[in-house]
Amino acid sequence: MKRTSIDVMNPGLFLGRRGFLQLSGALSILLSPIVRSRIAEAEGSYPKRVIFLLTGSGHHTPAWGAQGTETNFQLKEILSELEKYKSKMIVTSGLDLISCANQPAGHERERAILTNAPSDQVGDNSSAEGASIDQLIASQIGMSTRLKSLEFAFSTYQNGFAYCSPCYSGPRQQIGLTEDMGEIFDRVFKGVDPNAQPVADTSGPKRALINKSILDNITADLVGVQKELTGEEYSKLDAHLSAIRAMEQGLQAGSVPSVQPACAIPSRPNGDQATRKAMEVFKIESDMVAAAIACDVTRVFTMQWGMEGSHSGGHWPEAAGSAYDNDCNHNISHLAGYSAQDYIDLSKLKARGVLTLCDALSAIPEGNGTVLDNTVIMWSSANRDGGHTSDNLPTVLIGSCGGYFSTGRFLEYQGENHAKLLLSIAEAAGASIGELGHLNDSKATSVLPRLKA
């Protein structure tokens, strides 16, 4: 891995590679607030990061979670894979996906796990009726980094059906998760050339202004079209406006000096997941998350390793039945021709993936600790197990998010709204999200008690 600082990174956003290295002088005039913000962070506390990691299809309940008391507990078989991070972990029980309790929903819950909103319809084409917590957090803490947020996946493509994404920028505004690891890399590190030198080109400021004008032109046309629309058609254009705003943000933040001396660029992976073992993908994606954090490209991540529901095109080479069953992640969860131990082993594989992510973050020193200490990973699944069960979701937190969470505990709740945990994570990250949810009877309006340090 080459070490470099982000100031030679060329994000290439909207300009392509050609223009970006010529921009720093021009944009420094426009972007001084961000520069000031980033420098202030460098001098003081460290950025907070949040990672939502969803592994679809739940776990075999008897082997999940912990047993014991709040501070004296033992991790059960699946979580024992994460024993080395026990002191940085909060194991929960009794958190329910209340927004789905009265819905005849199973696999659609993937739409609810981060939104606390029900699906607009039953079936494969359904969408959530609200924005997801990751996007809401990103809209507040993700504005000073080059990317507002980063979303990617493994083994989530449903054959013939829509991507089942948990991420929504607004009601029914689904954000597709990228599986192509090369594309993810490009999005994070595109145009980065550790050996590049800024080009002495006096036309740079002028080109910067022209390119800014192109974005302005897109925005003006979008606003013009949008005013002719209403309802969800109007909202559809908001997604585009947000994307343009993110591109502007990328231009602005791309020339800001890095505050992270650990910024390093991994090699570009081959994008194809199909030829890889799951653990290989987990490692590559974990390393990219770590690198993106080290280079402060973004602070909000959503990862989906396997989805709820059937007919997923991705494969799990290490899992039972994978040689002949391309839907084994789903089928195993239902014990449909598989044993409970097959199910446990699949979950342990996922836990080892989480371990890889934790290791990657722990390898980056930050202050007196590591990046993991300033991060919180929420590992969960939208179904508790293969019984389409929406109560007692399998959720753990890893990392204290800069000391917000009091870790090393096993917290047993009794039917608390899972969305309260999402609000807690938002608060830990420094985002103020007053409420989350779509329906009055399941809306979360306060954080989850007992979590704070």
Added chain:
Amino acid sequence: MRETTFGVVAALCGLLACTAELTSPKRGLGSVNGPSSANGQGTGIAATGGAASVGAAGGTQNGTGGASAPVDLKPGQIQARAWRLNKLNYLNSIKQIGLNPDPIAATFPDDVLGAPFIASNSLNVQQVLAQKYADAAEVLAGQAKTQGEAYFKQYASCSWQDAACAGTFISSLGRTLYRRPVSPEQLTRLNAIFAAGKALSGSEEGMRYVVQAMLQSPLFLYRTEVGPSSVAAGSGTLTSLTSFEVASLLSYMVTDAPPDAELSKAADADQLQSPAQIQAQFARLNKTPAAAEKTTAFLEGLLGVNATSNVVKDETLYPNSVAIQSTLQASFRLDARYLLDSTDPSWSAVMRLSSFAVNSVTANVFGIEGLSGMDFVRRDAPPTERKGMLTHPAVMASFSHAAESAPVFRGKMVLARLLCRPPGSPPANASTMLMADQLPATATRREVFDALIARPTCAGCHVSLNAIGFSLDNYDALGKFRTADSKGPLDVRGEVNSLRGEGSTDGATESYVGGVELAEKLAGSKVAKECVSLQSYRFYLGLPTSDVTFDLGTRADFVDGGAQLTQLASLISSSPNFKERVK
């Protein structure tokens, strides 16, 4: 090797009450409130033209504010909308302006595939795609720059050294790209971009920048159907589309490409308002090869063949399966074209097709002997084994697992796609665990699945899913006919109700045996024909699966007219709702 005996048993453990789209009232569109619009002051060169940079606030989580008034729709009405060009639309539109999309085509993501068609209503532009558009615009504008003044001259006969000529170029190219005239305000902004580029590095640089800008404009990337701007959004007014909008709607609907010169000329003259004017243009477009391709795509989507390549087969059981599946898809397309070009391109004919395009790669799957070579030939399939496109191996392979057939998926496919009765999702907390352990090891797959019917929470849907799905179990994971699996002879008795075929009464349950008999039932089913009409609205008009409203008159015309698939687009384009939108 472990058997995949019980694959996806619980996935579709269904609701007590399944849905039936054809008889359900439709809910109105536009009930979701959108976030408030962003605005602000741009800082670039063109900002003086009224450009507004995007505000930072974004929307609230529940999307309040902005022009978000809900619109109530009556059956058959369509909301004013902006639908993003899908990938094929986009690539064809690039070709129309004389640029080569090949270098960027492979980098574009496929559109989200709803069941059964591209979910046109949900296509939007998120960050990744916005960046793709930006990257593509840079590449394509570079092509224009390489062509230099020759490219400029395609749209403006004056000299690009002449300052006023840039406006001519922009207006001309914009008319094609935006599919409507460029407004004075838009022209001001684009002229500023051209001038700035020209000042920097000559006219070719000005042209490059302005092409780059126009290729990212939503006026290019979206097909708007909003009618005249004098009608206020949110007013609930039923308004007619402009001739420019009708031209785009017709052209993309029939050919997946932007309006050609003749259609654009008619739009310029505002001659796309009367039914006769629209039908004249439709009839012309409908004779093109692109129109036939589009109807073929309808059948592919309806029967799920466009998903085949994603179902990876177990190579130990099905050697060379990738090549076979690919060839089966080609066979399906040929068969669809064969039907559509025949004298009877009807739904019944689709369900009764007896001959198939076969070559040496797929002959074994079809159960046809004596073929060699890669060229397709038309051969009758054994009539007791295969009949109609439903039993086409490409279809059966799509609705299969890696090693085994997928009866529940097949049952769902027939119910949801061909009868418009989509099953619900599994009920909350449906227990599916250890079901296999409750049955003897000798239990057949059908016996295992049928055990679900004893459970009240599952019976509502699995009675139908199982009965239809297992009647198609004569076809293995690659679609080859069989009479037994590893557990013994297959039980392919089926039941389906309320088909309203000839001689059958509404509500009647009909029994049959195997896929051939099911195909015949569907061939005569009035319910299936009505469903095809509904699905065609989704396909051609990009209407959402959940909110689709459809014209009762068109449905009746289709069924009464012999359910000719080639008439679907014609019936839609002549529907009173075709050019009306609620704004």
